[in-house]
Protein backbone atom coordinates (compact mmCIF):
# COMPACT_ATOMS: atom_id res chain seq x y z
CA UNK A 522 0.00 0.00 0.00
CA UNK A 523 1.25 3.45 -0.90
CA UNK A 524 0.80 6.05 1.83
CA UNK A 525 -0.40 9.44 0.64
CA UNK A 526 -1.32 12.64 2.43
CA UNK A 527 -5.03 12.48 1.59
CA UNK A 528 -7.77 12.40 4.25
CA UNK A 529 -9.48 9.24 3.00
CA UNK A 530 -7.51 6.43 1.34
CA UNK A 531 -8.67 5.49 -2.16
CA UNK A 532 -7.62 2.71 -4.50
CA UNK A 533 -5.17 3.29 -7.29
CA UNK A 534 -2.20 5.01 -5.67
CA UNK A 535 -0.12 1.90 -6.41
CA UNK A 536 -0.69 2.25 -10.14
CA UNK A 537 2.47 3.29 -11.97
CA UNK A 538 2.37 4.43 -15.58
CA UNK A 539 5.11 4.51 -18.22
CA UNK A 540 6.25 7.89 -19.52
CA UNK A 541 7.02 8.48 -23.16
CA UNK A 542 10.28 10.07 -22.02
CA UNK A 543 11.29 6.81 -20.27
CA UNK A 544 10.75 5.43 -16.78
CA UNK A 545 7.47 5.42 -14.91
CA UNK A 546 5.69 7.43 -12.23
CA UNK A 547 2.74 6.90 -9.87
CA UNK A 548 -0.43 7.78 -11.74
CA UNK A 549 -2.00 11.12 -10.81
CA UNK A 550 -5.77 10.71 -11.19
CA UNK A 551 -7.18 14.20 -11.73
CA UNK A 552 -10.46 13.19 -13.33
CA UNK A 553 -12.61 12.59 -10.27
CA UNK A 554 -15.55 14.41 -11.86
CA UNK A 555 -15.83 11.67 -14.48
CA UNK A 556 -15.38 8.78 -12.04
CA UNK A 557 -13.72 8.94 -8.65
CA UNK A 558 -11.52 6.10 -7.44
CA UNK A 559 -13.25 3.85 -4.91
CA UNK A 560 -12.58 4.47 -1.24
CA UNK A 561 -10.45 1.73 0.30
CA UNK A 562 -13.16 1.51 2.94
CA UNK A 563 -15.86 0.83 0.33
CA UNK A 564 -13.72 -1.84 -1.26
CA UNK A 565 -13.08 -3.49 2.13
CA UNK A 566 -16.77 -3.43 3.03
CA UNK A 567 -17.77 -4.96 -0.30
CA UNK A 568 -15.04 -7.63 -0.03
CA UNK A 569 -16.17 -8.53 3.48
CA UNK A 570 -19.76 -8.91 2.31
CA UNK A 571 -19.01 -10.70 -1.00
CA UNK A 572 -19.04 -14.29 0.34
CA UNK A 573 -22.48 -13.71 1.80
CA UNK A 574 -24.45 -12.23 -1.00
CA UNK A 575 -27.65 -13.71 -2.29
CA UNK A 576 -30.75 -12.59 -4.14
CA UNK A 577 -32.72 -9.71 -2.66
CA UNK A 578 -36.44 -10.01 -1.81
CA UNK A 579 -36.54 -13.48 -3.33
CA UNK A 580 -35.33 -16.19 -1.06
CA UNK A 581 -36.07 -17.83 2.27
CA UNK A 582 -32.43 -18.85 2.66
CA UNK A 583 -30.21 -17.21 5.22
CA UNK A 584 -28.06 -15.39 2.66
CA UNK A 585 -31.07 -14.03 0.78
CA UNK A 586 -32.42 -12.70 4.05
CA UNK A 587 -29.08 -11.17 4.87
CA UNK A 588 -28.83 -9.54 1.45
CA UNK A 589 -32.35 -8.19 1.71
CA UNK A 590 -31.53 -6.63 5.08
CA UNK A 591 -28.33 -5.18 3.69
CA UNK A 592 -30.13 -3.73 0.67
CA UNK A 593 -32.88 -2.16 2.76
CA UNK A 594 -30.40 -0.88 5.34
CA UNK A 595 -28.44 0.68 2.49
CA UNK A 596 -31.61 2.48 1.42
CA UNK A 597 -32.07 3.80 4.95
CA UNK A 598 -28.41 4.94 5.08
CA UNK A 599 -28.81 6.84 1.80
CA UNK A 600 -32.06 8.45 3.04
CA UNK A 601 -30.22 9.63 6.14
CA UNK A 602 -27.19 10.81 4.13
CA UNK A 603 -29.46 12.93 1.92
CA UNK A 604 -31.60 14.27 4.77
CA UNK A 605 -34.77 12.87 3.21
CA UNK A 606 -38.19 13.71 4.62
CA UNK A 607 -40.41 11.02 6.15
CA UNK A 608 -42.30 9.38 3.30
CA UNK A 609 -39.65 10.13 0.65
CA UNK A 610 -38.65 7.25 -1.60
CA UNK A 611 -35.06 6.22 -2.24
CA UNK A 612 -34.98 4.32 -5.54
CA UNK A 613 -31.78 2.50 -6.46
CA UNK A 614 -31.04 3.06 -10.14
CA UNK A 615 -28.03 2.53 -12.38
CA UNK A 616 -26.74 6.13 -12.41
CA UNK A 617 -27.71 9.80 -12.45
CA UNK A 618 -28.66 9.40 -16.11
CA UNK A 619 -30.92 6.51 -15.21
CA UNK A 620 -32.43 8.38 -12.25
CA UNK A 621 -33.37 11.42 -14.35
CA UNK A 622 -34.78 9.23 -17.12
CA UNK A 623 -36.85 7.40 -14.51
CA UNK A 624 -38.23 10.70 -13.25
CA UNK A 625 -38.94 11.81 -16.82
CA UNK A 626 -40.87 8.60 -17.41
CA UNK A 627 -42.82 9.16 -14.19
CA UNK A 628 -43.91 12.78 -14.86
CA UNK A 629 -47.66 13.34 -14.84
CA UNK A 630 -49.09 13.86 -18.30
CA UNK A 631 -48.84 17.49 -19.38
CA UNK A 632 -45.75 18.35 -17.33
CA UNK A 633 -43.54 21.16 -18.64
CA UNK A 634 -39.89 20.91 -17.62
CA UNK A 635 -37.50 23.87 -17.33
CA UNK A 636 -33.73 23.37 -17.48
CA UNK A 637 -30.81 25.74 -18.07
CA UNK A 638 -28.93 24.98 -21.28
CA UNK A 639 -25.74 24.82 -19.22
CA UNK A 640 -26.70 21.47 -17.74
CA UNK A 641 -25.03 18.12 -18.35
CA UNK A 642 -26.80 16.21 -21.14
CA UNK A 643 -28.15 13.77 -18.55
CA UNK A 644 -30.11 16.67 -17.06
CA UNK A 645 -31.03 18.25 -20.42
CA UNK A 646 -32.09 15.41 -22.64
CA UNK A 647 -34.46 13.10 -20.72
CA UNK A 648 -37.23 15.74 -20.73
CA UNK A 649 -39.77 16.32 -23.45
CA UNK A 650 -39.24 12.97 -25.16
CA UNK A 651 -42.78 11.90 -24.31
CA UNK A 652 -45.41 13.42 -26.55
CA UNK A 653 -47.44 14.44 -23.47
CA UNK A 654 -44.61 16.42 -21.82
CA UNK A 655 -42.56 19.39 -23.00
CA UNK A 656 -39.29 21.05 -22.14
CA UNK A 657 -38.01 24.63 -22.24
CA UNK A 658 -34.28 25.30 -22.12
CA UNK A 659 -33.30 28.56 -20.47
CA UNK A 660 -30.25 30.70 -21.33
CA UNK A 661 -27.15 29.96 -19.29
CA UNK A 662 -27.11 32.67 -16.59
CA UNK A 663 -23.99 34.74 -15.80
CA UNK A 664 -24.62 35.09 -12.08
CA UNK A 665 -26.48 32.95 -9.53
CA UNK A 666 -28.96 35.83 -9.09
CA UNK A 667 -29.61 35.84 -12.83
CA UNK A 668 -30.39 32.13 -12.67
CA UNK A 669 -33.09 32.74 -10.06
CA UNK A 670 -34.49 35.74 -11.97
CA UNK A 671 -34.58 33.85 -15.26
CA UNK A 672 -36.36 30.93 -13.66
CA UNK A 673 -38.87 33.23 -11.96
CA UNK A 674 -39.62 34.91 -15.28
CA UNK A 675 -39.94 31.65 -17.21
CA UNK A 676 -42.29 30.16 -14.63
CA UNK A 677 -44.36 33.33 -14.38
CA UNK A 678 -44.74 33.44 -18.15
CA UNK A 679 -45.94 29.88 -18.45
CA UNK A 680 -49.62 29.13 -18.47
CA UNK A 681 -50.70 28.65 -14.92
CA UNK A 682 -52.24 25.24 -15.25
CA UNK A 683 -50.57 21.86 -15.47
CA UNK A 684 -47.66 20.39 -13.57
CA UNK A 685 -44.15 21.80 -13.96
CA UNK A 686 -40.69 20.57 -13.04
CA UNK A 687 -37.40 22.44 -12.80
CA UNK A 688 -34.16 20.50 -13.22
CA UNK A 689 -30.97 22.12 -11.90
CA UNK A 690 -27.45 21.08 -11.15
CA UNK A 691 -25.93 21.47 -7.71
CA UNK A 692 -22.36 21.88 -8.97
CA UNK A 693 -21.40 22.15 -12.63
CA UNK A 694 -19.40 19.28 -14.08
CA UNK A 695 -17.66 21.85 -16.32
CA UNK A 696 -16.87 24.84 -14.12
CA UNK A 697 -17.34 23.29 -10.67
CA UNK A 698 -19.45 26.33 -9.79
CA UNK A 699 -22.13 25.95 -7.13
CA UNK A 700 -25.68 26.80 -8.11
CA UNK A 701 -28.15 28.62 -5.83
CA UNK A 702 -30.23 25.51 -5.23
CA UNK A 703 -32.19 26.76 -2.23
CA UNK A 704 -33.23 29.95 -4.04
CA UNK A 705 -34.13 28.08 -7.22
CA UNK A 706 -36.23 25.64 -5.18
CA UNK A 707 -38.04 28.54 -3.52
CA UNK A 708 -38.71 30.13 -6.93
CA UNK A 709 -40.00 26.82 -8.34
CA UNK A 710 -42.32 26.25 -5.41
CA UNK A 711 -43.59 29.83 -5.42
CA UNK A 712 -44.88 29.13 -8.93
CA UNK A 713 -46.29 25.72 -8.12
CA UNK A 714 -43.49 23.83 -9.84
CA UNK A 715 -41.41 21.00 -8.45
CA UNK A 716 -37.64 20.74 -8.62
CA UNK A 717 -35.11 17.95 -9.10
CA UNK A 718 -31.47 18.44 -8.16
CA UNK A 719 -28.76 16.83 -10.29
CA UNK A 720 -26.32 16.26 -7.45
CA UNK A 721 -23.84 14.09 -9.40
CA UNK A 722 -21.05 16.63 -8.79
CA UNK A 723 -22.33 17.96 -5.48
CA UNK A 724 -22.61 14.89 -3.22
CA UNK A 725 -18.89 14.02 -3.43
CA UNK A 726 -17.99 17.47 -2.08
CA UNK A 727 -20.74 18.74 0.23
CA UNK A 728 -23.41 17.48 2.56
CA UNK A 729 -26.73 17.62 0.71
CA UNK A 730 -29.90 17.97 2.75
CA UNK A 731 -33.03 17.43 0.69
CA UNK A 732 -35.36 18.75 3.38
CA UNK A 733 -33.29 21.82 4.13
CA UNK A 734 -32.71 22.68 0.45
CA UNK A 735 -36.39 21.94 -0.09
CA UNK A 736 -35.86 20.11 -3.37
CA UNK A 737 -38.41 17.52 -4.42
CA UNK A 738 -35.91 14.98 -5.78
CA UNK A 739 -32.20 14.46 -5.91
CA UNK A 740 -30.21 12.24 -8.28
CA UNK A 741 -26.60 11.05 -8.10
CA UNK A 742 -24.23 8.26 -9.21
CA UNK A 743 -22.21 5.88 -7.04
CA UNK A 744 -19.14 6.01 -9.26
CA UNK A 745 -18.62 9.71 -8.59
CA UNK A 746 -19.12 9.13 -4.85
CA UNK A 747 -16.13 6.80 -4.40
CA UNK A 748 -18.18 3.64 -5.00
CA UNK A 749 -18.03 1.39 -8.08
CA UNK A 750 -20.03 1.73 -11.29
CA UNK A 751 -23.54 0.52 -11.94
CA UNK A 752 -25.56 2.01 -9.09
CA UNK A 753 -27.17 5.38 -8.56
CA UNK A 754 -30.00 6.98 -6.61
CA UNK A 755 -33.20 8.90 -7.21
CA UNK A 756 -34.61 10.10 -3.89
CA UNK A 757 -37.56 12.30 -3.08
CA UNK A 758 -41.31 12.71 -3.26
CA UNK A 759 -43.10 9.38 -3.45
CA UNK A 760 -46.42 10.61 -4.90
CA UNK A 761 -45.51 11.10 -8.58
CA UNK A 762 -43.32 8.01 -8.52
CA UNK A 763 -45.93 5.74 -7.06
CA UNK A 764 -48.68 6.96 -9.38
CA UNK A 765 -46.58 6.49 -12.52
CA UNK A 766 -46.28 3.47 -14.73
CA UNK A 767 -43.34 1.32 -13.56
CA UNK A 768 -40.06 2.40 -15.18
CA UNK A 769 -39.24 -1.20 -16.09
CA UNK A 770 -41.76 -4.00 -16.32
CA UNK A 771 -40.76 -7.26 -14.72
CA UNK A 772 -40.38 -9.31 -11.58
CA UNK A 773 -40.21 -7.54 -8.25
CA UNK A 774 -42.35 -4.59 -9.40
CA UNK A 775 -45.57 -6.57 -9.30
CA UNK A 776 -47.90 -7.59 -6.51
CA UNK A 777 -49.79 -10.02 -8.68
CA UNK A 778 -49.86 -11.18 -12.30
CA UNK A 779 -52.65 -13.28 -13.78
CA UNK A 780 -54.07 -14.24 -17.13
CA UNK A 781 -57.49 -12.70 -17.74
CA UNK A 782 -60.51 -14.47 -19.22
CA UNK A 783 -59.68 -13.32 -22.76
CA UNK A 784 -56.00 -14.19 -22.37
CA UNK A 785 -55.06 -10.63 -21.48
CA UNK A 786 -52.53 -9.82 -18.76
CA UNK A 787 -53.98 -8.67 -15.46
CA UNK A 788 -51.18 -7.00 -13.57
CA UNK A 789 -51.19 -5.31 -10.20
CA UNK A 790 -48.05 -3.24 -9.68
CA UNK A 791 -46.57 -2.50 -6.29
CA UNK A 792 -47.32 0.97 -4.99
CA UNK A 793 -44.13 1.02 -2.96
CA UNK A 794 -40.56 1.87 -3.97
CA UNK A 795 -40.38 -1.64 -5.49
CA UNK A 796 -42.58 -0.33 -8.33
CA UNK A 797 -39.51 1.15 -10.05
CA UNK A 798 -36.98 -1.52 -9.13
CA UNK A 799 -38.01 -4.40 -11.39
CA UNK A 800 -35.43 -7.14 -11.86
CA UNK A 801 -32.84 -8.45 -9.41
CA UNK A 802 -31.39 -5.34 -7.79
CA UNK A 803 -27.72 -4.40 -7.64
CA UNK A 804 -27.24 -5.13 -3.96
CA UNK A 805 -23.45 -4.75 -4.10
CA UNK A 806 -23.80 -1.36 -5.79
CA UNK A 807 -26.34 -0.17 -3.22
CA UNK A 808 -24.21 -1.44 -0.35
CA UNK A 809 -21.12 0.26 -1.80
CA UNK A 810 -22.97 3.59 -2.03
CA UNK A 811 -24.14 3.24 1.57
CA UNK A 812 -20.59 2.44 2.66
CA UNK A 813 -19.31 5.57 0.90
CA UNK A 814 -22.05 7.67 2.54
CA UNK A 815 -21.00 6.40 5.97
CA UNK A 816 -17.28 6.93 5.34
CA UNK A 817 -17.75 10.51 4.09
CA UNK A 818 -20.09 11.38 6.93
CA UNK A 819 -17.66 9.94 9.48
CA UNK A 820 -14.76 11.89 7.96
CA UNK A 821 -16.90 15.06 8.10
CA UNK A 822 -17.75 17.13 5.04
CA UNK A 823 -16.62 20.33 6.79
CA UNK A 824 -13.11 18.98 7.24
CA UNK A 825 -13.03 17.49 3.73
CA UNK A 826 -14.28 20.72 2.17
CA UNK A 827 -11.73 22.78 4.07
CA UNK A 828 -8.89 20.72 2.63
CA UNK A 829 -10.49 20.83 -0.82
CA UNK A 830 -10.53 24.65 -0.64
CA UNK A 831 -6.82 24.65 0.13
CA UNK A 832 -6.01 22.37 -2.82
CA UNK A 833 -8.32 24.36 -5.07
CA UNK A 834 -6.59 27.59 -4.06
CA UNK A 835 -3.24 26.04 -4.87
CA UNK A 836 -4.47 24.81 -8.23
CA UNK A 837 -6.08 28.13 -9.17
CA UNK A 838 -3.02 30.12 -8.08
CA UNK A 839 -0.78 27.74 -10.06
CA UNK A 840 -2.90 28.07 -13.20
CA UNK A 841 -3.06 31.85 -12.83
CA UNK A 842 0.74 31.87 -12.97
CA UNK A 843 0.86 30.16 -16.36
CA UNK A 844 0.49 32.64 -19.22
CA UNK A 845 -2.09 31.67 -21.84
CA UNK A 846 -4.19 29.47 -19.59
CA UNK A 847 -7.78 30.67 -19.35
CA UNK A 848 -10.06 29.13 -16.77
CA UNK A 849 -13.63 29.01 -18.09
CA UNK A 850 -16.55 29.95 -15.89
CA UNK A 851 -20.11 31.20 -15.96
CA UNK A 852 -20.25 33.04 -12.66
CA UNK A 853 -16.74 34.57 -12.65
CA UNK A 854 -13.45 33.91 -10.90
CA UNK A 855 -14.63 34.45 -7.36
CA UNK A 856 -17.70 32.24 -7.49
CA UNK A 857 -17.69 29.41 -4.94
CA UNK A 858 -16.92 26.07 -6.54
CA UNK A 859 -15.97 22.47 -5.86
CA UNK A 860 -12.71 20.83 -6.97
CA UNK A 861 -13.48 20.95 -10.69
CA UNK A 862 -11.66 23.42 -12.98
CA UNK A 863 -11.81 23.60 -16.78
CA UNK A 864 -9.56 25.71 -18.97
CA UNK A 865 -8.21 26.28 -22.45
CA UNK A 866 -4.62 27.07 -23.39
CA UNK A 867 -3.90 29.69 -26.03
CA UNK A 868 -2.34 28.11 -29.09
CA UNK A 869 -2.88 24.54 -27.87
CA UNK A 870 -5.25 21.87 -29.03
CA UNK A 871 -6.81 20.67 -25.75
CA UNK A 872 -6.59 17.00 -26.71
CA UNK A 873 -2.88 17.38 -27.36
CA UNK A 874 -2.39 19.16 -24.06
CA UNK A 875 -4.23 16.39 -22.19
CA UNK A 876 -2.27 13.73 -24.10
CA UNK A 877 1.01 15.43 -23.20
CA UNK A 878 0.01 15.56 -19.51
CA UNK A 879 -0.59 11.82 -19.64
CA UNK A 880 2.36 10.72 -21.78
CA UNK A 881 4.99 13.03 -20.31
CA UNK A 882 3.85 13.39 -16.68
CA UNK A 883 1.53 10.45 -15.87
CA UNK A 884 -1.38 12.81 -15.16
CA UNK A 885 -4.93 11.79 -16.11
CA UNK A 886 -7.30 14.69 -16.90
CA UNK A 887 -10.27 14.93 -19.21
CA UNK A 888 -10.52 16.90 -22.42
CA UNK A 889 -13.62 17.35 -24.56
CA UNK A 890 -17.00 18.97 -24.27
CA UNK A 891 -17.93 17.15 -21.05
CA UNK A 892 -21.43 16.12 -22.18
CA UNK A 893 -22.45 19.78 -21.95
CA UNK A 894 -22.25 20.90 -25.58
CA UNK A 895 -24.40 24.05 -25.42
CA UNK A 896 -22.41 25.38 -22.44
CA UNK A 897 -19.00 24.44 -23.84
CA UNK A 898 -19.75 25.98 -27.22
CA UNK A 899 -20.62 29.28 -25.58
CA UNK A 900 -17.64 29.28 -23.20
CA UNK A 901 -15.15 28.22 -25.85
CA UNK A 902 -16.20 30.98 -28.22
CA UNK A 903 -15.95 33.45 -25.36
CA UNK A 904 -12.43 32.24 -24.56
CA UNK A 905 -10.96 32.52 -28.02
CA UNK A 906 -12.15 29.30 -29.65
CA UNK A 907 -13.25 29.71 -33.25
CA UNK A 908 -17.03 29.45 -33.46
CA UNK A 909 -16.85 27.18 -36.49
CA UNK A 910 -14.53 24.85 -34.65
CA UNK A 911 -16.71 24.51 -31.62
CA UNK A 912 -19.07 22.08 -33.12
CA UNK A 913 -21.94 23.78 -34.84
CA UNK A 914 -24.91 21.39 -34.86
CA UNK A 915 -24.14 18.50 -37.18
CA UNK A 916 -20.37 19.08 -37.16
CA UNK A 917 -17.84 17.06 -35.25
CA UNK A 918 -16.82 19.35 -32.38
CA UNK A 919 -13.18 20.17 -33.02
CA UNK A 920 -12.30 22.52 -30.22
CA UNK A 921 -12.56 21.41 -26.63
CA UNK A 922 -11.44 22.24 -23.11
CA UNK A 923 -9.36 20.49 -20.45
CA UNK A 924 -10.80 19.61 -17.05
CA UNK A 925 -8.91 18.93 -13.84
CA UNK A 926 -10.93 17.54 -10.95
CA UNK A 927 -10.02 16.03 -7.61
CA UNK A 928 -11.37 14.86 -4.29
CA UNK A 929 -10.75 13.20 -0.96
CA UNK A 930 -8.05 10.84 -2.24
CA UNK A 931 -5.95 13.52 -3.95
CA UNK A 932 -2.51 14.16 -2.45
CA UNK A 933 -0.97 17.62 -2.78
CA UNK A 934 1.74 16.12 -4.96
CA UNK A 935 -0.80 15.48 -7.74
CA UNK A 936 -1.88 19.12 -7.79
CA UNK A 937 1.71 20.34 -7.65
CA UNK A 938 2.81 17.95 -10.40
CA UNK A 939 -0.04 19.14 -12.59
CA UNK A 940 0.78 22.84 -12.07
CA UNK A 941 4.46 22.22 -12.81
CA UNK A 942 3.57 20.15 -15.91
CA UNK A 943 1.17 22.77 -17.24
CA UNK A 944 3.82 25.47 -16.78
CA UNK A 945 6.50 23.41 -18.52
CA UNK A 946 4.27 22.48 -21.44
CA UNK A 947 3.24 26.08 -22.03
CA UNK A 948 6.80 27.40 -21.65
CA UNK A 949 8.72 24.74 -23.57
CA UNK A 950 6.03 23.16 -25.74
CA UNK A 951 5.54 19.40 -25.78
CA UNK A 952 8.74 17.42 -26.23
CA UNK A 953 6.76 15.14 -28.51
CA UNK A 954 4.21 15.85 -31.15
CA UNK A 955 0.74 14.41 -30.73
CA UNK A 956 -1.68 13.06 -33.27
CA UNK A 957 -5.11 11.49 -33.21
CA UNK A 958 -5.30 7.75 -33.63
CA UNK A 959 -8.62 5.91 -33.45
CA UNK A 960 -10.22 8.86 -31.64
CA UNK A 961 -7.41 8.98 -29.05
CA UNK A 962 -4.59 11.44 -28.95
CA UNK A 963 -1.19 9.73 -28.78
CA UNK A 964 2.47 10.80 -29.00
Ligand code: PMP
Pocket residue numbers: 554555616617618619641643644690692693694719721722742744892
Ligand atom coordinates in the same frame (compact mmCIF):
# COMPACT_ATOMS: atom_id res chain seq x y z
N1 PMP B 1 -24.88 15.16 -14.16
C1 PMP B 1 -23.67 15.65 -13.96
C2 PMP B 1 -23.52 17.04 -13.42
C3 PMP B 1 -22.55 14.87 -14.27
O1 PMP B 1 -21.33 15.36 -14.08
C4 PMP B 1 -22.74 13.57 -14.76
C5 PMP B 1 -21.56 12.69 -15.14
N2 PMP B 1 -20.54 13.33 -15.81
C6 PMP B 1 -24.03 13.10 -14.93
C7 PMP B 1 -25.08 13.92 -14.61
C8 PMP B 1 -24.30 11.73 -15.45
O2 PMP B 1 -23.81 10.76 -14.56
P1 PMP B 1 -23.75 9.25 -15.04
O3 PMP B 1 -22.89 9.22 -16.24
O4 PMP B 1 -23.14 8.54 -13.87
O5 PMP B 1 -25.14 8.83 -15.31
